[in-house]
Amino acid sequence: MAEPPKKTLVERMRSLFFSDPEVPPTPLSPTFREPWRTIPWEDEESLQYVRDYKPVTDGINHLRVLLYGPVGAGKSSFINSVVSTIRGRMSVPAAASATTAGRSFTTKYETHYIKIGRGDQGTYPVVFNDIMGLEEGDTQGVHPADIKLTMKGHVKEGYMFNAAGPLSDANPGYNKSPSLDDRVHVLVCVVSANSAEITDSVLRKMAEIRGMARDQGIPQMMIITHIDEACPETEKTLRNVYMSKHVKQKMKDFSSAVGIPMNCIFPVKNYSEEIEINDDVDTLILSALRKMINFGDDFIDKMEEKEEEK
Numbered sequence: 121m122a123e124p125p126k127k128t129l130v131e132r133m134r135s136l137f138f139s140d141p142e143v144p145p146t147p148l149s150p151t152f153r154e155p156w157r158t159i160p161w162e163d164e165e166s167l168q169y170v171r172d173y174k175p176v177t178d179g180i181n182h183l184r185v186l187l188y189g190p191v192g193a194g195k196s197s198f199i200n201s202v203v204s205t206i207r208g209r210m211s212v213p214a215a216a217s218a219t220t221a222g223r224s225f226t227t228k229y230e231t232h233y234i235k236i237g238r239g240d241q242g243t244y245p246v247v248f249n250d251i252m253g254l255e256e257g258d259t260q261g262v263h264p265a266d267i268k269l270t271m272k273g274h275v276k277e278g279y280m281f282n283a284a285g286p287l288s289d290a291n292p293g294y295n296k297s298p299s300l301d302d303r304v305h306v307l308v309c310v311v312s313a314n315s316a317e318i319t320d321s322v323l324r325k326m327a328e329i330r331g332m333a334r335d336q337g338i339p340q341m342m343i344i345t346h347i348d349e350a351c352p353e354t355e356k357t358l359r360n361v362y363m364s365k366h367v368k369q370k371m372k373d374f375s376s377a378v379g380i381p382m383n384c385i386f387p388v389k390n391y392s393e394e395i396e397i398n399d400d401v402d403t404l405i406l407s408a409l410r411k412m413i414n415f416g417d418d419f420i421d422k423m424e425e426k427e428e429e430k
């Protein structure tokens with residue numbers, strides 16, 4: 121067989137800097153070699169940590185987590201998932217929508233308590249507040265001003281959000297003297313890894329809400345849902361979540377769009393069609409929940425110091 125013709129010096133130099141048009145490029149791997157964030161799968165310790173948590177500040181019996189985000193992002197489903205994980209069996213206290221599109225399915229302000237065991241053994245001290253989703257335009261979805269009132273504890277249980285305008289202090293749904301317990305201790309933005317781009321109008325509302333929380337010193341986090349549908353790697357197994365380049369890029373995109381740092385962002389899969397508890401789903405939910413509890417507890421501590429200074 122004839123030898124292939126020798127390359128000239130110029131050709132060899134060129135091949136160092138430019139790829140050979142006849143050789144197809146090697147496809148980039150969709151995964152990292154190692155997970156870029158490590159989490160313990162089958163995490164019994166975190167479950168116990170969450171179950172044992174109790175605020176130690178006088179006058180505060182509950183650590184209150186408020187969820188906000190675009191319509192259909194999975195806010196109500198996240199509450200259901202947390203309750204299912206903590207209780208160790210499927211629970212659906214927050215009515216979730218059957219679809220992810222259209223108008224907000226949740227319209228009223230509701231606190232979700234998590235029952236301890238069966239019967240009358242009380243509830244865990246971590247509670248979740250579900251609200252209406254953010255929608256396009258000024259007259260649809262929850263009003264950012266209502267979220268500010270909610271953070272300060274001014275919105276009474278059962279209040280029906282009115283997209284036409286924020287709650288006024290003359291409304292019977294307005295709580296004039298909220299206790300430290302009524303106030304929100306952690307604000308969580310919920311977005312979906314599998315939805316269309318968040319519109320500018322919704323992003324502006326999210327920025328406004330973030331600014332209001334920052335002014336009050338409330339810690340903020342982000343949950344990215346639907347990672348089971350985000351890319352083929354996480355579709356295969358949730359354990360690829362921190363191996364998937366796509367999921368990391370999604371997290372970075374949301375981080376810069378909404379202004380929440382990467383270490384406060386947690387990808388999860390909510391329980392949606394399962395009928396049984398799943399260890400991998402639980403692990404991701406617990407990883408986010410543990411951080412929520414730590415952030416909220418730090419804020420409760422600070423609130424106590426401020427009260428003592430008064």
Ligand SMILES: Nc1nc2c(ncn2[C@@H]2O[C@H](COP(=O)(O)OP(=O)(O)OP(=O)(O)O)[C@@H](O)[C@H]2O)c(=O)[nH]1
Nearest residue numbers: 192193194195196197216217224225226253346390
């Ligand atoms: N596959 C999958 N489906 C999810 C996930 N999270 C939520 N869903 C589904 O998405 C749909 C919308 O979820 P909801 O929890 O109602 O969303 P929401 O943010 O409360 O929506 P609004 O109350 O309308 O603002 C439901 O059909 C859920 O089953 C997830 O992580 N994975």
Ligand SMILES: [Mg+2]
Nearest residue numbers: 195196225226
């Ligand atoms: Mg909802």
